[in-house]
Amino acid sequence: MIVLLGVLVVIVGFATRRNPLLVVGVAGIATGLLGGLSPQKVIAAFGDGFASSRAVTIFAITLPVIGLLERYGLQEQARRLITRFAGLTTGRFLALYLLLRQITAALGLQSVFGHAQTVRPLAAPMAEGAAERKNGPLTDKAREKVRSFAASADNVGLFFGEDVFLAVGSILLITGFVNTTYHTHLEPLQLALWAIPTAICALVIHGGRLLRLDRQLERELGGGTTKTAAKAAVKAAAKDSPKSGDGAKRAAKTAPKNSARGSNK
Numbered sequence: 001m002i003v004l005l006g007v008l009v010v011i012v013g014f015a016t017r018r019n020p021l022l023v024v025g026v027a028g029i030a031t032g033l034l035g036g037l038s039p040q041k042v043i044a045a046f047g048d049g050f051a052s053s054r055a056v057t058i059f060a061i062t063l064p065v066i067g068l069l070e071r072y073g074l075q076e077q078a079r080r081l082i083t084r085f086a087g088l089t090t091g092r093f094l095a096l097y098l099l100l101r102q103i104t105a106a107l108g109l110q111s112v113f114g115h116a117q118t119v120r121p122l123a124a125p126m127a128e129g130a131a132e133r134k135n136g137p138l139t140d141k142a143r144e145k146v147r148s149f150a151a152s153a154d155n156v157g158l159f160f161g162e163d164v165f166l167a168v169g170s171i172l173l174i175t176g177f178v179n180t181t182y183h184t185h186l187e188p189l190q191l192a193l194w195a196i197p198t199a200i201c202a203l204v205i206h207g208g209r210l211l212r213l214d215r216q217l218e219r220e221l222g223g224g225t226t227k228t229a230a231k232a233a234v235k236a237a238a239k240d241s242p243k244s245g246d247g248a249k250r251a252a253k254t255a256p257k258n259s260a261r262g263s264n265k
Contacts, residue, residue: 113157153206
């Protein structure tokens with residue numbers, strides 16, 4: 001049971017908001033040492049795990065390309081592009097992204113979208129541009145909120161959409177475990193069909209949250225902008241009213257003179 005202290009390390013690390021990579025690494029080392037492994041075997045286990053799942057780190061290949069594109073104004077161009085669509089708000093754009101992410105994941109195209117290649121360079125800047133077009137400049141809190149919702153759209157779309165694909169690893173793992181343990185004959189198609197209602201519910205629930213984001217941003221940013229504009233309009237009207245009154249008085253004074261001149265003529 002002492003080996004389970006590694007799980008406690010993970011809980012404490014995440015609760016105190018430490019670096020996730022550092023927390024998982026320390027938890028793995030602690031679990032190995034508590035399990036009776038030597039330091040050499042712990043390091044070897046890390047190496048074997050990385051070698052067997054090195055395809056997970058393939059996204060690192062795209063990082064230099066994305067960084068080069070961002071240096072030459074990719075995010076600025078994304079913001080300009082979203083401003084051309086007047087009816088596309090932040091919530092509507094992210095809901096559309098959620099739908100596309102689920103569809104592509106259901107077709108087995110998990111790598112088409114993603115945080116590194118799509119959310120950071122394209123989706124998040126476009127969502128921020130839509131929010132700035134409607135509500136004006138964003139505060140740091142509102143900007144982080146838009147970015148977090150953009151990341152959540154990708155997470156939810158991938159998580160609930162990939163189970164609809166027959167050849168995904170989780171489906172094959174479940175079918176293999178159930179057929180071996182309970183001596184049944186479960187087909188991947190059966191699990192994929194049952195994953196469709198779950199994916200639809202996730203789309204409706206999280207899509208509704210994304211659409212409500214527009215109202216939240218409007219309350220946080222649009223309300224203050226409206227009050228400021230109203231105050232400015234009142235001040236402008238107050239400044240113009242004396243001038244308009246003076247103009248009316250001048251017109252009243254000059255009107256008899258003009259009429260007298262007309263009669264003399």
